[in-house]
Amino acid sequence: MQREAHNLWQSSKQSPIDRPPNSLKINPLSDKNIPLLATLASREFFTENLRMALSFSCSFTSFPRDQVRASPKSNKCLDNVRNLVKTVAIPSVTSSPLESLRKGNWVKLICGASFEDVVDIRNLSLVYTLAGVDCIDCAADGAVVSAVNDGIEAAKEIAALRRPWVMVSVNDDEDLHFRKAEFDAEDCPLDCSRPCEVVCPASAIALKEGNSLAEVSLGTSTSGVLKGGVITERCYGCGRCFPVCPYDKIRAVAYKRDTTATAELITRNDVDALEIHTSGRQTSLFKELWDGLGDSISYLRLVAVSLPNTGDSTISSMNTMYSIMQPKLRCFNLWQLDGRPMSGDIGRGATRESIAFAVQVAAVKDKPPGFLQLAGGTNIHTVDGLKKMGLFQTTSITNNSNDERMTATSPSSLHALVGGIAYGGYARKIVGRVLRSLQSQNGVARIEDYPDQLLEALREALALVGTSKCHDPLLTMS
Numbered sequence: 001m002q003r004e005a006h007n008l009w010q011s012s013k014q015s016p017i018d019r020p021p022n023s024l025k026i027n028p029l030s031d032k033n034i035p036l037l038a039t040l041a042s043r044e045f046f047t048e049n050l051r052m053a054l055s056f057s058c059s060f061t062s063f064p065r066d067q068v069r070a071s072p073k074s075n076k077c078l079d080n081v082r083n084l085v086k087t088v089a090i091p092s093v094t095s096s097p098l099e100s101l102r103k104g105n106w107v108k109l110i111c112g113a114s115f116e117d118v119v120d121i122r123n124l125s126l127v128y129t130l131a132g133v134d135c136i137d138c139a140a141d142g143a144v145v146s147a148v149n150d151g152i153e154a155a156k157e158i159a160a161l162r163r164p165w166v167m168v169s170v171n172d173d174e175d176l177h178f179r180k181a182e183f184d185a186e187d188c189p190l191d192c193s194r195p196c197e198v199v200c201p202a203s204a205i206a207l208k209e210g211n212s213l214a215e216v217s218l219g220t221s222t223s224g225v226l227k228g229g230v231i232t233e234r235c236y237g238c239g240r241c242f243p244v245c246p247y248d249k250i251r252a253v254a255y256k257r258d259t260t261a262t263a264e265l266i267t268r269n270d271v272d273a274l275e276i277h278t279s280g281r282q283t284s285l286f287k288e289l290w291d292g293l294g295d296s297i298s299y300l301r302l303v304a305v306s307l308p309n310t311g312d313s314t315i316s317s318m319n320t321m322y323s324i325m326q327p328k329l330r331c332f333n334l335w336q337l338d339g340r341p342m343s344g345d346i347g348r349g350a351t352r353e354s355i356a357f358a359v360q361v362a363a364v365k366d367k368p369p370g371f372l373q374l375a376g377g378t379n380i381h382t383v384d385g386l387k388k389m390g391l392f393q394t395t396s397i398t399n400n401s402n403d404e405r406m407t408a409t410s411p412s413s414l415h416a417l418v419g420g421i422a423y424g425g426y427a428r429k430i431v432g433r434v435l436r437s438l439q440s441q442n443g444v445a446r447i448e449d450y451p452d453q454l455l456e457a458l459r460e461a462l463a464l465v466g467t468s469k470c471h472d473p474l475l476t477m478s
């Protein structure tokens with residue numbers, strides 16, 4: 001059934017892009033407009049340069065894949081991609097992910113703990129690496145990790161960039177991020193208006209009319225049935241299809257990543273960080289997972305714990321989890337404050353809970369060591385919200401590790417109150433529009449083989465990543 005849904009999806013990538021492509025046509029930048037790092041502290045300055053830089057455009061649509069690399073037009077268009085990266089001059093293109101955390105302008109792309117479409121993941125990773133993200137968070141699956149790294153390497157072939165860290169996400173218990181939707185399409189009424197298909201943000205449901213196998217084998221085909229269903233690798237468990245089904249046909253199937261497989265995965269050279277999703281309510285499960293990971297933890301540069309706001313008990317459970325981690329923690333740690341899990345990440349309202357959570361935790365004196373990072377409901381409005389709440393400030397750094405990697409790479413005694421922001425659904429959506437269009441026209445494709453679409457996707461990604469990268473609190477305080 002899932003294979004059927006996947007095949008249906010592959011053959012029906014006709015979903016139209018729901019927004020016209022960026023049509024800015026302004027004069028290209030000259031060298032004098034290339035912003036310097038110091039002047040990036042002004043968002044207005046950054047925005048203006050970004051706006052101007054986005055004026056680069058390609059004058060053609062696509063190439064046959066096997067001719068792209070030889071085509072002068074293609075090279076010229078990839079030059080425009082390179083020029084855009086160079087012109088915007090996002091600091092993290094050269095500075096390390098750790099430096100971004102310390103400054104407070106760390107940006108993480110969340111591919112989705114359950115999202116396993118390796119084609120999309122590779123293209124997303126390529127685009128957001130070019131846009132200067134510090135970390136790419138993906139499912140703890142070997143093929144997915146390889147897709148992320150392939151996208152990163154492809155981006156580095158286009159422009160001289162430093163590599164973002166690759167993070168894998170696991171869970172210690174049932175969690176909204178670790179589930180898949182499931183239903184048997186043949187059980188659905190044929191006249192259903194299929195709201196599940198419409199509401200799915202990941203195009204993870206594909207249905208069409210067919211005949212049931214039983215009817216076909218018996219030669220008694222009379223009426224059709226729906227075929228297809230959920231494309232498992234694309235479903236990331238957002239849950240939006242559950243309430244819209246008028247016949248209550250859709251089930252949520254929860255799962256937990258295997259600890260032994262995760263321990264093996266994080267010893268890979270191309271995995272830098274681990275994120276543990278926890279409810280924070282049952283620290284015994286957290287301990288069980290942490291102990292199960294054993295010495296593999298020593299291969300990591302960063303361990304993140306993602307937790308929702310549990311009110312008054314949040315800080316005490318953070319302290320308990322930190323005390324569990326501390327004996328084996330030889331790298332940096334980070335608290336991902338998931339203000340609004342699976343929010344849909346749209347509008348100013350969605351980001352409020354995430355910011356309120358950060359305000360609450362940042363204000364507490366006896367919280368455990370570690371960088372703070374927002375997630376859940378984060379979008380293009382999040383940085384503005386953080387600024388309004390005064391969270392782009394510096395504070396004394398807490399050295400929580402004796403590992404020489406930490407002391408060697410922490411030259412300053414200052415770091416930002418909030419280390420940065422993770423973007424999930426919103427980041428995937430804005431670039432996903434371009435990817436859907438690319439796939440509907442060309443099928444499975446590497447986005448760099450279609451430089452005009454890559455340029456368009458990069459513009460979208462830069463507009464989001466730039467909201468964080470334009471701000472450097474360490475510069476503004478001096």
Ligand code: SF4
Nearest residue numbers: 200235236238239241
């Ligand atoms: S849970 Fe979300 S991603 Fe999965 S099929 Fe339903 S709407 Fe789509």
Ligand code: SF4
Nearest residue numbers: 188192194195196245
């Ligand atoms: S909305 Fe429910 S009944 Fe209708 S096609 Fe989707 S899963 Fe089936």
